[in-house]
Amino acid sequence: MEEKEVILSVKDLEIQFSLRGQVLTAIRDVSLDVYKGESLAIVGESGSGKSVFTKSFMGMLDKNGRVTRGQILYKGKDLAKYKTSKEWREIRGKEIAMVFQDPMTSLNPLKTVGKQIREAIELHQGLHGRAAKEKTLEYLRDVDIPLPEMRYKQYPHEFSGGMRQRAVIATAMACNPEILICDEPTTALDVTIQAQIIELLREMQKKYALTIIYITHDLGVVAKVADRVAVMYAGDIVEIGTSNEVFYNAKHPYTWALLSSLPQLGVKGEPLYAINGTPPNLFREIKGDAYAPRNPYALKIDYEARPPYFQISETHKARTWLLDGRAPHTAPPAAIERMLSKWKEVGTLERGSETENP
Amino acid sequence: MSAEAKQKILEVRDIHVVFGKGRRKFEAIKGVSFDIYKGETFGLVGESGSGKTTIGRAIIRINPITSGEILYHGKRISGRIDRETNRTLIRNIQMIFQDPMASLNERAKVDYIVSEGLYNIKGFSTEEERRQKVRKAMLDVGLPPEFATRFPHEFSGGQRQRIGIARTLIMNPELVIADEPISxxxxxxxxxxLNLLMELQKQYGLTYLFIAHDLSIMRFITNRLAVIYKGKIVELGETEEIFKNPLHPYTRALISAIPQPDPLTERDRKVYRYDPSVHSYGQRAPEWLRAGENHFVLATPEELEAWGKEALRG
Incomplete structure (x- = not known):
């Protein structure tokens, strides 16, 4: 694989929140390199810390939360050291922009959609008057909003959910960002609209050479959009690899569990694979592997020591003791075997296992 | 399910639902008919605004229907009904709502939320009996009965949905309308x-009307499926039959949008968009045609033939 340029580099990040006099550790020593132009998906349940993690790139943590250790390196600067909103203003929108789950919360209901996109253009691209309007219409066309002249003058409530999300994407694009963070961009939308929005994001990525970080709990959506997948559990990345590696050769039992619980892989009449129990209490210090209490494959050591990363390939690693040479050989659960044999039939498994991502 | 065991419990006959009047009139449901058989899971799938929720709400009389009728065990339950019918209806048809964050009374304890239905129909004679019923319902949905003294905000989303299920279960219903219960x-x-719902179905012989927009869940949980588009059912049949042999272009579009956890297939997959202008219904309205045993589609005979050929070609 050719050398890729790292655009954002997170090193040993720890984020803590103080809540009612207690300290909650939301992110536990996470390191991650994001490459320029890639699309990276961060997958995990609610409470896994995936949103908190990415919010820290934009200084959008709640007031009671702060980075307690580690670095967030972006263009030679350490964002973890940023304090004032003046400093952050150099990053937000301009360098890193965000698209949220619910488009209604990110649009101002009192302003026309056109005006909101135009504001971003005036602020970030320095255009004014007619030029700004022309540019706004161009972005509306870019995100496939039909009748842009008419839509320009309309308010968000006159837009459907899918159209609103398109408008939000247009606003984000108008800031000309390097990195776009999409926090559950399609969860609130219909399946058909979901597919269209994902298609649109991919087009935008190509056209503007964007780096996209997707945050989602749905592995089904990830397969289409991501070059690389990072699986998060209890504030830690437990497995990361190229999309092919994570889907065709998952190693962490938590990744297995997430995949197995997809209804697409269910057998009618039989219960779907469900992850029992609840995520750990992050107020307490976690001993050993955070996933151990819910992990049917847990070993004795999982309760004693936190597993290190085991490298599976140059691009693929997982934090599980199952990969240690001394661990007993463990086969993935039945649902995973079923999924893999299905992909074998289609012929994608073989291709996906040998080739690296384009 | 064997043919003789099929007992119709709900019949929806050509119902229309209209909101507003005059120039602001909006016809949400334009003549929908289907039957639900005892013990099955019947799915209604469509995009937002298609009217699937309105149908569910019409059945439990939240949205009045403007024409047509709904029969429960052969007895009309739409329009004006007597008090006795209304009581049996409340008892026997219950609903689970989509958003467990919005559908529970924030200011009531779980104990009250779960037994509110019982209070309404005076479904218990002693306080002790009510407590026992709450306890049983809580255990049935996998919640410790002690949680009854807590408030909804103390629970996670999944637990709250369990409370939502417990309060329908306590009524001992025959038909449960589950409106996007897991979205x-x-x-x-x-x-x-999903597993809990299936388990309860087995245990109590429940019948479900399952409303969702996500076909991957539908394939997994439903026996029969109706695909609804803009207030009309466009295809109806056994779930597996519809997935193996989808005919209506809208159904095909929906199926093509199901994401698969397979990156290489996904990357090449073209999502097929439904374009209603492919139909030229100018001279001739589409009819309800039989496409197979227990498989119906809204089409003109010419369309049906053409779609059948397309399906064969794959």
Missing amino acids: ALDVSIRAQV
């Missing part, structure tokens, strides 16, 4: 709630 939940919690 607002995390993937791992979804599996738990």
Whole structure:
């Protein structure tokens, strides 16, 4: 694989929140390199810390939360050291922009959609008057909003959910960002609209050479959009690899569990694979592997020591003791075997296992 | 399910639902008919605004229907009905709502939320009996009965949905209308709630009307499926039959939008968009045509033939 340029580099990040006099550790020593132009998906349940993690790139943590250790390196600067909103203003929108789950919360209901996109253009691209309007219409066309002249003058409530999300994407694009963070961009939308929005994001990525970080709990959506997948559990990345590696050769039992619980892989009449129990209490210090209490494959050591990363390939690693040479050989659960044999039939498994991502 | 065991419990006959009047009139449901058989899971799938929720709400009389009729065990339950029918209806048809964050009374304890239905129909004679019923319902949905003294905000999304299920279960219903019961939940919690619903169905012989926009869940949980588009059912049949042999272009579009956890297939997959202008219904309205045993589609005979050929070609 050719050398890729790292655009954002997170090193040993720890984020803590103080809540009612207690300290909650939301992110536990996470390191991650994001490459320029890639699309990276961060997958995990609610409470896994995936949103908190990415919010820290934009200084959008709640007031009671702060980075307690580690670095967030972006263009030679350490964002973890940023304090004032003046400093952050150099990053937000301009360098890193965000698209949220619910488009209604990110649009101002009192302003026309056109005006909101135009504001971003005036602020970030320095255009004014007619030029700004022309540019706004161009972005509306870019995100496939039909009748842009008419839509320009309309308010968000006159837009459907899918159209609103398109408008939000247009606003984000108008800031000309390097990195776009999409926090559950399609969860609130219909399946058909979901597919269209994902298609649109991919087009935008190509056209503007964007780096996209997707945050989602749905592995089904990830397969289409991501070059690389990072699986998060209890504030830690437990497995990361190229999309092919994570889907065709998952190693962490938590990744297995997430995949197995997809209804697409269910057998009618039989219960779907469900992850029992609840995520750990992050107020307490976690001993050993955070996933151990819910992990049917847990070993004795999982309760004693936190597993290190085991490298599976140059691009693929997982934090599980199952990969240690001394661990007993463990086969993935039945649902995973079923999924893999299905992909074998289609012929994608073989291709996906040998080739690296384009 | 064998043919002789099929007992119709609900018949929906050509119902229309209209909101507003005059120039602001909006016809949400334009003549929908279907039957639900005892013990099955019947799915209604469509995009937002298609009217699937309105149908569910019309059945439990939240949205009045403007024409047509709904029969429960052969007895009309739409329009004006007597008090006795209304009581049996409340008892026998219950609903689970989509958003467990919005559908529970924040100011009531779980004990009251779960037994509110019982209070309404005076479904218990002693306080002790009510407590026992709450206890049983809580255990049935996998919640410790001690949680009854807590408030909804103390629970996670999955647990709250369990409370939502417990309060329908306590009424001992025959038909449960589940309106997007898992859409607002995390993937791992979804599996738990789906499993719970299936378990309860087995245990109590429940019949479900399952409303969702996500076909991957529908394939997994439903026996029969109706695909609804803009207030009309466009295809109806056994779930597997519809997935193996989808005919209506809208159904095909929906199926093509199901994401698969397979990156290489996904990357090449073209999502097929439904364009209603492919139909030229100018001279001739589409009819309800039989496409196979227990498989119906809204089409003109010419269309049906053409779609059948397309399906053969794959």
